[in-house]
Amino acid sequence: MNMNMNIFSKTLEKFSNILKVLGGAALVAMMLLTVVDTVGRYFKYPIFGSIEIIGFLAAIVLTAALPYTYKVDAHVSVEVLVRLLPPPMQNIIEFIIRTLSFALFGIISWQMFIYAHDLYKAGEVSMNLRFPMHYLALLIAFGLLIFSITILESLFGNIKQIINQGKK
Secondary structure, eight states, X not given: OHHXXXXXXXXXXXXXXXXXXXXHHHXXXXXXXXXXXXXXXXXXXXXXXXXXXXXXXXXXXXXXXXXXXXXXXXSOOOOTTGGGSOHHHHHHHHHHHHHHHHHHHHHHHHHHHHHHHHHHHHTOBOTTTOOXXXXXXXXXXXXXXXXXXXXXXXXXXXXXXXXXXXHO
């Protein structure tokens, strides 16, 4: 069982790292495009569709960063009151929060896959560049799926902590 979890964790980490690199590349592209477009506008040569592209890239950056940010615990959390509670109670609250987070992002991911399929069937494209929108929706859905699985992995760790505290 432990070996299977190790393979699962390593696979999840690989997907998370791929998304992290994709998100970083999208952020750099977003910055470069903004600079080039701003300079181009100054000389009366703006980049056609730049605002649209920047919007796509922002969605990619946000979605791609979620799994890694969660994994390294770099997200914003409010735990002022929780810190005052005893450790077993903190673990139970963490378990409840992670369960609700997993459910929420699992549902959002599932709905994004459905939405991507609907966009594909409808042939929906962006306004200026005529870019097929279902590709972006699929990427967001995949990123949210990896994020959901990352939450699930931490949920298993949380369950282990609760069980180990019960043995003491």
